[in-house]
Amino acid sequence: MLESLANESAAVSIRDVSKKFGTTTVLDDINFDVAQDEIVVLLGASGSGKTTILRIISGLEMPGTGRVMLHGKDVTNLPARLRGTGVIFQSYALFPKMNVEQNIAYGLKLRRRSKSEIRKTIDRLVGMVHLEDHRKKYPSQLSGGQQQRVAIARALAYEPEVLLFDEPFGALDAQIRASLRREIRKLLKEIKVPSIFITHDQEEALELGDRIAVLNSGRIEQIATPYEVYTNPATEYVATFLGSANIIEGVIRGRTFQSEEISLEIPSDYDFRDGQPAKLVIRPEDIFLRRPENLMQNYQQLTEGVVEETSFVGAFERVGVRLPTHDGQRLIATRPKTETAAFQLYAGQRVTVGVVRFRILPDLTRLPLHANRAV
Amino acid sequence: MSANLSGVRHTRGFDIVKPLSITVMIAVMLPLVLLPLASIFIFGTANGLESFWHALTAPEAIFALKLSIVTSFWATVFNVVFGLFAAYVLSKYNFWGRNALIVTISLPTAIPTAVAGFALLLLWGPYGTLSRVLGEENVPEIMFTAWAIILANIFVTFPLAFGVIKPVFDTMNTSLEEASATMGATRLQTFWHVTLPSLRGALLGGALLTFARAVGEFGSTILVSGNLASRTQTAPLYIFAKFNEGQVEAANAIAIVLALLSFAIFSILFFARDYLETD
Numbered sequence: 103m104l105e106s107l108a109n110e111s112a113a114v115s116i117r118d119v120s121k122k123f124g125t126t127t128v129l130d131d132i133n134f135d136v137a138q139d140e141i142v143v144l145l146g147a148s149g150s151g152k153t154t155i156l157r158i159i160s161g162l163e164m165p166g167t168g169r170v171m172l173h174g175k176d177v178t179n180l181p182a183r184l185r186g187t188g189v190i191f192q193s194y195a196l197f198p199k200m201n202v203e204q205n206i207a208y209g210l211k212l213r214r215r216s217k218s219e220i221r222k223t224i225d226r227l228v229g230m231v232h233l234e235d236h237r238k239k240y241p242s243q244l245s246g247g248q249q250q251r252v253a254i255a256r257a258l259a260y261e262p263e264v265l266l267f268d269e270p271f272g273a274l275d276a277q278i279r280a281s282l283r284r285e286i287r288k289l290l291k292e293i294k295v296p297s298i299f300i301t302h303d304q305e306e307a308l309e310l311g312d313r314i315a316v317l318n319s320g321r322i323e324q325i326a327t328p329y330e331v332y333t334n335p336a337t338e339y340v341a342t343f344l345g346s347a348n349i350i351e352g353v354i355r356g357r358t359f360q361s362e363e364i365s366l367e368i369p370s371d372y373d374f375r376d377g378q379p380a381k382l383v384i385r386p387e388d389i390f391l392r393r394p395e396n397l398m399q400n401y402q403q404l405t406e407g408v409v410e411e412t413s414f415v416g417a418f419e420r421v422g423v424r425l426p427t428h429d430g431q432r433l434i435a436t437r438p439k440t441e442t443a444a445f446q447l448y449a450g451q452r453v454t455v456g457v458v459r460f461r462i463l464p465d466l467t468r469l470p471l472h473a474n475r476a477v
Numbered sequence: 478m479s480a481n482l483s484g485v486r487h488t489r490g491f492d493i494v495k496p497l498s499i500t501v502m503i504a505v506m507l508p509l510v511l512l513p514l515a516s517i518f519i520f521g522t523a524n525g526l527e528s529f530w531h532a533l534t535a536p537e538a539i540f541a542l543k544l545s546i547v548t549s550f551w552a553t554v555f556n557v558v559f560g561l562f563a564a565y566v567l568s569k570y571n572f573w574g575r576n577a578l579i580v581t582i583s584l585p586t587a588i589p590t591a592v593a594g595f596a597l598l599l600l601w602g603p604y605g606t607l608s609r610v611l612g613e614e615n616v617p618e619i620m621f622t623a624w625a626i627i628l629a630n631i632f633v634t635f636p637l638a639f640g641v642i643k644p645v646f647d648t649m650n651t652s653l654e655e656a657s658a659t660m661g662a663t664r665l666q667t668f669w670h671v672t673l674p675s676l677r678g679a680l681l682g683g684a685l686l687t688f689a690r691a692v693g694e695f696g697s698t699i700l701v702s703g704n705l706a707s708r709t710q711t712a713p714l715y716i717f718a719k720f721n722e723g724q725v726e727a728a729n730a731i732a733i734v735l736a737l738l739s740f741a742i743f744s745i746l747f748f749a750r751d752y753l754e755t756d
Contacts (some may be wrong), residue, residue, distance in 0.1 A: 160659050182658040195656035199674035208670070209660040260660065
């Protein structure tokens with residue numbers, strides 16, 4: 103987030119964009135690029151500013167400061183109609199009095215393309231989104247998934263600079279949502295159109311994005327590949343918003359993280375000051391539970407605890423472990439079925455807690471100890 | 478469908494409630510609506526179609542019908558065009574006093590038509606407000622002319638057209654217009670291709686309601702028109718005048734035409750709107 107020069111090869115470049123509505127800061131110094139064949143997902147809770155970013159790129163909203171570049175061209179001062187972006191609205195916004203073909207043709211007619219070219223484009227796109235049997239139907243006669251495919255075909259028709267998806271799956275039920283996003287990702291990868299999705303659904307973000315930008319109160323907390331964001335969250339917010347995480351507060355002492363009787367060796371790629379407050383972040387699936395007498399192999403032993411409850415949640419078992427130290431803080435661990443079968447747990451059982459993977463973040467707030475959250 | 482609507486049935490087999498309730502309903506409607514309407518046709522044609530035709534083609538009668546249709550037509554044109562504009566402005570832009578303006582525009586629906594006519598007279602009439610402010614010689618003499626009839630029609634019917642068009646604007650999805658803009662359309666193109674098609678039903682409805690109401694307008698017209706035969710006498714005024722003169726057959730002939738006109742308009746409203754609103 104340091105470079106202020108436009109990346110010439112990027113399809114979309116957002117530079118130093120800030121925006122206020124009245125006295126409320128909606129966006130604070132947003133910077134990112136989208137490559138030509140890349141899908142970037144803006145992930146954030148409602149009110150994080152993700153929709154505003156989309157509206158600023160499409161020209162429906164003006165940024166307070168900063169620039170928007172599409173394929174190297176500064177479009178900050180261009181009105182929406184001259185930018186050539188393709189927006190897929192949450193409500194699809196299909197024109198109700200136009201049938202599927204007319205909706206797709208609209209952008210081309212505005213550009214005064216020839217009849218034969220429009221016909222060819224319609225034929226190609228209708229085939230691409232599998233709506234051959236629905237060409238003459240009106241939006242109200244189509245299912246949600248079909249309407250969305252029309253919206254995509256309609257935007258693709260005029261070869262947009264970038265496709266912008268505003269919570270595109272919000273109105274669909276869970277099963278269709280999953281299959282449709284796979285289908286759309288496959289399509290976008292085939293036709294290589296740069297795309298930006300906004301969503302508050304972490305599963306959707308992980309599956310769709312080549313990169314994910316996690317937004318919090320108008321700032322990008324981290325932008326990286328799904329794997330990187332999940333395994334190496336840059337902030338506590340990212341760790342808890344994308345997936346769930348156990349957080350333990352402590353202090354750096356030399357090359358170790360210390361928190362009451364917990365002492366973990368810090369991997370060499372961390373650079374911390376001695377005595378710096380820090381937080382230990384552990385994903386539930388990275389916690390391993392063993393009988394106290396069993397030796398921990400391959401894991402770093404963390405502490406000991408007492409099983410408080412176990413619950414079966416489909417693909418895995420979730421275990422709540424209370425620590426005798428840390429004001430009785432509760433850790434959440436998840437175990438695959440193979441492990442539940444090999445080693446059964448019950449409430450009240452004493453266990454040793456080990457970790458395979460963890461992350462240590464500097465604690466800039468130094469708040470009093472609090473319970474782990476959002477598991 | 479109708480089986481579901483009838484709700485819980487407590488009897489098996491023949492249900493006496495159904496024929497009974499239908500009979501009661503028709504029995505009440507008969508003297509209230511159906512019989513009076515039927516009487517117009519029965520009386521009007523009692524002396525044979527020839528005398529009906531004669532009454533209908535009397536010059537005064539034809540003039541009255543024409544005047545009603547022409548004045549109603551122009552009121553309709555105004556209501557549709559300006560009603561569309563007013564509804565657009567009032568739902569698109571928020572400004573100080575907007576709600577007060579909406580209420581004021583809609584107010585004439587609740588005002589007795591005689592009061593409406595009286596109000597127009599007090600503004601435009603020879604001793605009216607405009608004359609006092611601008612001087613009598615500077616105010617066009619529109620009272621007791623066809624212009625006055627059009628003004629009265631607009632005054633009375635504008636809320637009808639506005640009331641039909643405005644809700645469609647209010648509920649219109651703004652992302653439709655935004656989508657159109659991102660696809661490359663100017664404001665005018667968006668209005669023409671996206672906004673207007675969604676309003677077709679409302680515009681037709683507003684037009685028909687205006688026309689139907691204006692053609693039958695009596696209370697305000699009788700005050701502002703002067704009710705001069707073959708000059709400012711509209712069809713409803715003609716019916717009233719002929720009835721007062723004891724020429725029931727002449728009044729009846731025009732009454733039949735107005736009733737049929739209403740039927741026709743109502744049928745279009747009923748059937749064409751369904752068609753127009755199909756998405």
